[in-house]
Structure formats: C-alpha cells, structure tokens
Amino acid sequence: MQSAVDPATGRTWSAELYARTAPAHRPVTLECDGAGADGPCRAVTFFRRASVDGRRPCFFSRDHVTDCTSGSIATDDADAGPARPTAAIASRVRWVAINLDPPAPSRGPDGRRRTTEDPSQPSAPRHDVTAGTSTSEATLRPRLRAVLATLQGDGYPPGAVVRLDGFPQLPVERFFVRLEHVDAAAMSGLSRGYYGHVRSVRVDPDDGSWLVRAHDSDISVVVSARALSGSRLSGTDPATLVDGPLLALGHPRPSQRSPGRFYVKVADPTLLEIQAPARPGAGAGATTAPASPRV
Numbered sequence: 001m002q003s004a005v006d007p008a009t010g011r012t013w014s015a016e017l018y019a020r021t022a023p024a025h026r027p028v029t030l031e032c033d034g035a036g037a038d039g040p041c042r043a044v045t046f047f048r049r050a051s052v053d054g055r056r057p058c059f060f061s062r063d064h065v066t067d068c069t070s071g072s073i074a075t076d077d078a079d080a081g082p083a084r085p086t087a088a089i090a091s092r093v094r095w096v097a098i099n100l101d102p103p104a105p106s107r108g109p110d111g112r113r114r115t116t117e118d119p120s121q122p123s124a125p126r127h128d129v130t131a132g133t134s135t136s137e138a139t140l141r142p143r144l145r146a147v148l149a150t151l152q153g154d155g156y157p158p159g160a161v162v163r164l165d166g167f168p169q170l171p172v173e174r175f176f177v178r179l180e181h182v183d184a185a186a187m188s189g190l191s192r193g194y195y196g197h198v199r200s201v202r203v204d205p206d207d208g209s210w211l212v213r214a215h216d217s218d219i220s221v222v223v224s225a226r227a228l229s230g231s232r233l234s235g236t237d238p239a240t241l242v243d244g245p246l247l248a249l250g251h252p253r254p255s256q257r258s259p260g261r262f263y264v265k266v267a268d269p270t271l272l273e274i275q276a277p278a279r280p281g282a283g284a285g286a287t288t289a290p291a292s293p294r295v
Helices: 015-020 144-152 225-229
Strands: 003-005 012-014 030-032 044-048 058-060 095-097 161-163 176-178 192-203 210-214 219-223 245-250 252-254 262-266 272-274
Touching (some): 003 015, 015 044, 015 058, 144 192, 144 245
Parallel strands (some): 095 161, 176 192, 219 262
Antiparallel strands (some): 003 012, 192 210, 192 245, 210 219, 245 272
C-alpha cells in the first residue's frame, strides 16, 4: 500500500511523505484508504520503512475487508489469512482461530529482521491459539477487528469452530452472542464473544475506567483504565463511539449495584474491539456524562 488515511483529520498520507516526516509530526493511527464491496475498508494500517522487496517504504494491514482495492500486497504475511470468509471458501471453513497477536512486520525474503525491528529488544509475548490448528484454507486466522466486521456483515459459516486459548471450543453460532435481547441471566459465567452496538459510554472520574452499555441489552462491558491505556482506544473521545459496533471476549457476571444487570469486565486490551460508527456523523451530538460505573 502506498497511501493511508489519518482517521482523526481525514488526510491521506503517502508512504514516501510519511517516511520523510519526523515521528513527532506523524499521525499515530492510520487506516486503509481502500474499499470493498460493502464500503470503505478502514482496516488499521501500519508503516514499513521497506516493502517486502526492500525497495521503498509502504503501509500494510492484515485486516482488509474482502476485495479491498488496496489489499493486494497488504497481507503478504503467510499467517495473516483472509479478513472474512468469501463465498468461494465459506463451505470449507472448519476453524476460526482468533489471532490476538499485535500486528508486526514480516521478515524479508532472506529471513532477516527488518530495519524497523530492534534486535536488542526481546520479542513481544504472543497469545497461543489451541495446538493443532492448521494453516490450510480450512482455517481462518482473523484478528478481532476482522471478526467484528464479519459478525456485522454476513457472519461465519455455521458449524465452523472457534479456537482461542482460554475459551471453550464451540461452533461460531454458539460462541458469538448478540447482545441485543439476549437472556443475560442465562449467559452468566459463560466465556463467549459478546457483540452489539454501543448505546452509551460513561467514564469513571475516579479511576478512568469505562462503562459501555449496548443497545437493548442487560449486559454491559466494563473496561479497566489499564486496558484502555494499552489499547488504541487510549485518547479516544468516548462520544465518537456511540452507535458503533463492539465485541468483548469474556464472561458476564451479575452486578451488585443493579440487580438484573450483568457486566463483562475487560482487563486485557486484546479482548476488546470497539469501533466508531461506519456512517459518518452517527455518533455526532452524543455526550458521555462522567459517572461512577453502575452496571
């Protein structure tokens, strides 16, 4: 990819200009400027000082939507996998091995580290998917952002089994639970992927944690301040997330303050994905009142 968009300003950056710009003046967050059949891609995008052939700087992403116009060279890492199953392979998908690893530049053709990697630093810890997953086309390895995009779209083929360390192996139709109108009490204590749309976000003035309530649901998501500081949500205005999609991996527990309500507590930023609404201005005018979380 030779261009990407700064979502905060809407400015398009070329890879060459980004490379020449001092780090202090570069946008931290970038998104894909391409589009697929369902609209803009908006996949989280990263910078490389050298492309796979080592010739020039470029951007890359592993989470492109299907048929993204900018995704032809973006998934050159062998384990990236498609962002969502296409019609051609949907019938053959057997496993959905959710990938919680932070994206990292692949090694070059010669197997050496890239110039963006510091050889003096230890490798970042990685989450392990359940042993036995294959790299064949029968196994998808989507990141959480791509999982949420798929759930909001056509979904995964029924019968495909989710594999994720620390969670039960279940078919996708049982593992992923829509928050709207779900029987919250029946889900208490069950580790699943809960997804829906943000109704409101309240910020605890004491510790900075977030209480995220979903539309038409008695299950809320509590995000610790530590999890926020380690995620791309750090510094995000919560009001811009209202009506956007959310996905939280965890288990609901009953609220002590609000009988009949439940909450999923997120202390690990890799287990949460919240995005701004796709429709421009959908969250405009929304406000978040600082208040102690009551779940």
